[in-house]
Amino acid sequence: MPQQQFTDDFRRFFVRGLGALVPTLLTIAIIVWAFKLINEDVGVFITGGLLKLCTLISDEPAPGLLDMEHDPLRHGTPLNEYDSQGRRLTIEYKIIENYKVLLQKAKEAKAEHKKVPKEILRQAKIDRRNAVWRIAFAKYHLHLLGFASGIVLIYFVGFFLASFIGRTFWRAAEGLLKRIPIIRAIYPNVKQVTDFLLSERTVDFAGVVAVQYPRKGIWSLGLSTGAPMKHVQDSVQDELVTVFVPSSPTPVTGYVIQVPRNEVIELNMTIDEGLRFTISAGVIKPEAAGIPELTK
Secondary structure (H helix, E strand, O other): OHHHHHHHHHHHHHHHHHHHHHHHHHHHHHHHHHHHHHHHHHHHHHHHHHHHHHHHHOOOOOOOOOOOOOHHHHHOOEEEEEOOOOOEEEHHHHHHHHHHHHHHHHHHHHHOOOOOOHHHHHHHHHHHHHHHHHHHHHHOOOHHHHHHHHHHHHHHHHHHHOOHHHHHHHHHHHHHHOOOOOHHHHHHHHHHHHHHHHOOOOOOOOEEEEEEOOOOOOEEEEEEEEOOOHHHHHHOOOOEEEEEEEOOOOOOOEEEEEEEHHHOEEOOOOHHHHHHHHHOOOOOOOOOOOOOOOOO
């Protein structure tokens, strides 16, 4: 018997803890996913473009911004190699040191009336320039510029798609995607999920009603959402109305039904009052809130 009680308590508390943690963890997971999406799929390319632009403008940042002795080791890409002082080497540090060695060899070769191939020196200089700017971006966290630019870019894409030209262009692009064999099997389903999560549209309830559901003689509280589906309305003679019957105590779930308008009782109560009645499992009654009794 004690073991059975322990099992029941464990199951109850585990489900309660899971119910408390899952929404928070899912919210955090979605935020992290959105950050990675913007940073790794958009921002990284913008950062790469900014880095390339910097290397074209200058060989290295302004004097004083980098400590060329220590910053390559602190902010470079680490390797599983160590120098004689026990310091962990980086890719950028080795590139910069290699350029120094080549310059020294070029001076020695010139003194001996020899030449170091110009192509080798030129490529080493380009590699050093790229390495120095990578260190600068890492030291001053300039990759965040790519992330911020990604957010701004997404904003302007949304701004463009809100215009008439943008909507027309996007409808044409979606029509093209839906004609591609493999993509047309995936894209509509993904779009439904993203539209559900990101859509700005909200459900407008016409009012609170009472309907006989799930069978005649049992009255349930519902939220009228408007007209029914056209095909259903054309198939019956009575005028129909669509009603959402929320579950208790979680009104975000429920059932959508289409019933004759003459079988619906409109209630003199607000949406909030109706939801409070549902969430409280009927404890907070309309009468307690000063609302008139149901009238047909």
